[in-house]
Amino acid sequence: MIGGDSLARVSEGTFVQSTFSVDVGQPESGESLLVLGVPGFRTNGDWINAARLAGETWQRTIEFKPAHGDPLGETALIARWQIAKHAKKLRLQIEDQMERNPGRPVSVVCHSLGCDVFRRAIKGSDFQFHVIVFLGSVCQRRHARELSKSCQLMVNDRADRDWWPVIANWLCPPAFSSTGTFGFNNASVTDRIFENDHGSCTNDSHIKDFVFPVLAGLAVEEPRGVEMRVPFNVARYLGYFFSFLKIAIIVSMLYLVYIAI
Numbered sequence: 001m002i003g004g005d006s007l008a009r010v011s012e013g014t015f016v017q018s019t020f021s022v023d024v025g026q027p028e029s030g031e032s033l034l035v036l037g038v039p040g041f042r043t044n045g046d047w048i049n050a051a052r053l054a055g056e057t058w059q060r061t062i063e064f065k066p067a068h069g070d071p072l073g074e075t076a077l078i079a080r081w082q083i084a085k086h087a088k089k090l091r092l093q094i095e096d097q098m099e100r101n102p103g104r105p106v107s108v109v110c111h112s113l114g115c116d117v118f119r120r121a122i123k124g125s126d127f128q129f130h131v132i133v134f135l136g137s138v139c140q141r142r143h144a145r146e147l148s149k150s151c152q153l154m155v156n157d158r159a160d161r162d163w164w165p166v167i168a169n170w171l172c173p174p175a176f177s178s179t180g181t182f183g184f185n186n187a188s189v190t191d192r193i194f195e196n197d198h199g200s201c202t203n204d205s206h207i208k209d210f211v212f213p214v215l216a217g218l219a220v221e222e223p224r225g226v227e228m229r230v231p232f233n234v235a236r237y238l239g240y241f242f243s244f245l246k247i248a249i250i251v252s253m254l255y256l257v258y259i260a261i
Contacts, residue, residue, distance in 0.1 A: 032061035040112020047202035060216045067093050087120035105130035112136045135201040136180035138168040148188035159196035
C-alpha cells in the first residue's frame, strides 16, 4: 500500500491537498528491485549512477540500470526526430530487460525530456511495469491514462520552482506540457509537489527519501505546505504570448518572401 498526498487543480491556478492510497503490492522480499533510469536533456545520467550506488546499500536492494545513455541536447525540444531516435533505442533496451528478467517486476524512473522519450518508447506496446515515476516531466497531460495503464502505479513528482517544463511547453505546445511544474491533474496519476527545481529533483536526498520507498511499495508522504513559486497564470499568459509571437514571425517571413518574388 502506498500512501501520501497529491495535488488536484480545482480551478485555474488553485491547488489543494488531497490524499491518495493505492495498493500496488510489493515484490518478493528476497528479490532486488529492478529499476530503469531514463535521463533527460543536458545530462549523461549522472543521477542514475548515483542512484545505482545508493540502491546497493538501501534497506531493500535496488538494481538501478541506466537506459538510453546518450544525452539529449536543447535542440530536441524543437527537433522531435531526435526524441524518436532515442525512443527506439529505449524500446529495445526495455524489451531486452523484460526478456532477461521474465516475471520480475520492472519499474522506471524518468527525468525531464526522458519522460517523453519513455512515453514514445512504450507507445503501442504491451509492456507492464510495477511503478513509473516521473521527475520534471514535459509529457502532455492527455497521455496520462495511456501511461498509467502500463503500470500498477504512476507517480509524478513536480517542483515548486521548475521553469523548464513551462519553457518546453512554450517552445512546442503540441508536443509538451508543463506537467513537471503543474502536474497531470488526472485521477490515474499521483501528483506530488516538492521544494525542488529541475535539477534538484534528481538529487540523492529526493531519490532515497521519496523515490526509493515508492518503488519498494512503502508508504510515503510528500512535504506539506509547499507553495508554487511558478505562477500558473503568468506561465499561461506568457505561453499565449510566445505562441502569438511565433505565428507573427512565420507570417512576417512569408510576407517578406511574397513581396520579394
